[in-house]
Amino acid sequence: MQNLSQLTADLLTAARKAGADAADAIATDGRAVSIDVRAGALEQAERAEGVEIGLRVLLGQRQACVSASDTKPETLAEMAERAVAMARIAPEDPFIGLADPAELSDTRDAIGLDLCEDAPEPSPADLEDAARRAEATALSHEGIAQVQSAAASYHRTRIHLAATNGFSGGYARSSHSLYCVAITGEGTKMERDHYGEARIYGADLPTPEEVGRLAAERTLSRAGARKPKTGAFPVLYDERVAAGLIGHLLSAANGASVARGSSWLRGLLGEQVLPDTLSIVEEPHRVRTSGSKPFDGEGLRTARREIVTDGRLNGWTLDLATARQLGMQSTASAGRGPSSPPSPTLSNIALTQGDATRDDLIRDMGTGLLVTSLIGSSINATTGDYSRGASGFWIEKGQIAYPVNECTIAGNLRDMLRSIVPANDARPWTGRVVPSLLVEGLVLAGD
Template sequence: MADTPEALTQQLLQAAKVAGADTCDAIVVSGTSLSIEVRDAALEQAERSEGMDLGLRVLVGKRQANVSISDARPEAIRDMAERAVAMAKEAPEDPFIGLADAAQLATNLDTDALELADATAEPDPATLQQDALMTEAAALGVDGVSQVQSATAGYSSNDIWIAASNGFSGGYRRTSRATYCTAIAGAGDGMERDYDGDSRVFQSDLRDPTEIGLSAGQRAVDRLNARQPATGTFPVLFDERISSSLLGHLLAAANGATVARGSGWLRDKLGAQVLPSTMSVIEDPHRPRVTGSRLFDAEGLPTQRRAIVQDGVLTGWTLDLANAQKLGMTSTGNAARGVSGPPSPSNWNVAMTQGDKTRADLLADMGTGLLVTSLIGSTINPNTGDYSRGASGFWVENGEITYAVNECTIAGNLHDMMLALIPANDARAHLSRNVPSLLLEGLTLAGA
């Protein structure tokens, strides 16, 4: 039998059953990645990796264990299965674990319509190097840029297959093509840096490398001569580049694993208003050419479009089978896993409702305040929602950007912040987290 990911999952399941597992599931990931980095118009680093990782979860009664290896030889698989069963027998019982019933399993396994993989041939190293060189040259051509910290171009492809003893067996292939640049402007203690980049499933969708380099260079120059802002309470506009971090805090608090532990600042908010009534958060795992798309989750359940927040109201948690059992609910088809651990809840493609104003319109509306383009570190209490982060960006006076800002802290509480969001209309449609710039009134700034 050929050692394809599909065939290897069946070998893993068979070995687990022979070793004494009651039920089991397996995942195999076979991948290739290529990365080229240039510096000073010359090749700095070239990396290529090819490998295969095998993961096996076995259940003996209500006890489970996970083992992973990178050796596909039959004897290695046999030893892996025996080791996993021995570990499971010593593990504590968990009354909530188990595989999906056969009737729950996804039946549509044809992922072609999702366009997860580009059929175009893998780019050769010379092509990637040329992209990186173009990016670096464009950044260095921006007046005020003193050096380029990194200019890289890369490609990856992964074949993933998941199978379980309940009869599920399905897989897919993913590709990714990316270009990134980090530019530095100024000199000495006055140095500032910023970046730009793009990552797409299809090579033909990737932004031009010159555009990326120019943008990275200009962003770095714009940050020169930064100052600390005044301390006080001001409007804060989260730029689209970093606004998804706010959505990330909401999604983390609505994760079933968090809720099942009795923690999270949303734990008592199911059915309550958590966003303005004009805003929703929609998860859609079936968007073509988007990295978070999939037809089935890591437990073989069908994925579905769903509203996490509908018209401002929190409608449900993000659940896998085990956490749904703990909460007396049904899985939402959101199980994710790697080769070395059991499934856990995760979100797929998520979009937050956009507004009808541009970012420039929101800047004009805010009058005087802070435009945040970068966040540094965090002190966030996941149970109370108390929020404090280091930030940098630009000070706004009378709706106009006046100077760069650094070394400040923004603070508030996520409960209040989420209810006060005002969205722009600038979300990028190809991202798996589709979030526009977000304006918030009345955050506390600690600066000079």
């Protein structure tokens, strides 16, 4: 097994030797197995293994990044020389630079976060068996014409980050997933839906039979879908798509967008962006959750952070460069890949849940649309104007009346988010803990 700590140290030594003023390096070592079945037979089997390395060098206020998948000493030297040559001709950026050593995290691993299962890798035969069982369960439901895909996979990745400011730390992640897509009907009457989950520990996954059953039940409930009415109606975003709505707010609060002047949230810092009963909290140290991380991509210690408190926007999501550009402090939110410099990203987030169930909100909304799937996107990042294709179920007199498809919902994110009403059905183990959300008065284009 490759020593990633030594590998990043060697990259930094090569960068210094090539003439870099400062540098940081990242190395990842991963393996992945994915199995797909169809019609009871193996459809596809993939396995990938490898090390990827990335180096960022800084010459004054110029920087360049290079990456490779070869770890031979001569490759490291060539990477460093090439990166320095690129940096010499790069434009100056007054905001780049490594963290001050006093800012660096004392935590250099993920002990206590339980991000990686300490167990043997599942065999391809076990993954194939799980996918076959999910498919067979879905097909056992009358009305399911076929299963488009049933897949099981496993991933394990080690990550190590080091920099010439003295930081060096790393950790591992694992992921098990199981997924099934079922189809009912034929031709233009065909409808599909799915169910699947990904978890750090394989034992936390639902059984293949449960995955297949839920995929089939969701699909069968969509049989006979038609266009809904056109007009202004309340829209209930089901829990499985509601996180995307909150994601638009979080994207607009990203420091990179704010610094470019392309965020519809600009000028709203400290202002009301959600109802005053709701908050959004980032929780990077949540145990046994895939989005958790002990430090960010620049070696800063991550911490719990309230992005929105009682409906008011507290601040932006910042790495060091965007923080400097905006005259603020980094929120330890830098993400980093081998081939790119740091940029602001989020870990786990949670929106305040409500007291009502999803059924309560359906009952109270009277007539409107329950959205279970969103298709495409037309969102103006500067104005917040929102338009998306959707499918789901039409609600009449507080009850599900019939499935719908081929409709468009439109509004403005600023108005939409300030009127949301949350249910209490968020899944606590996901990286985006967001319940079903009711939004008043969106424009629907159907029949």
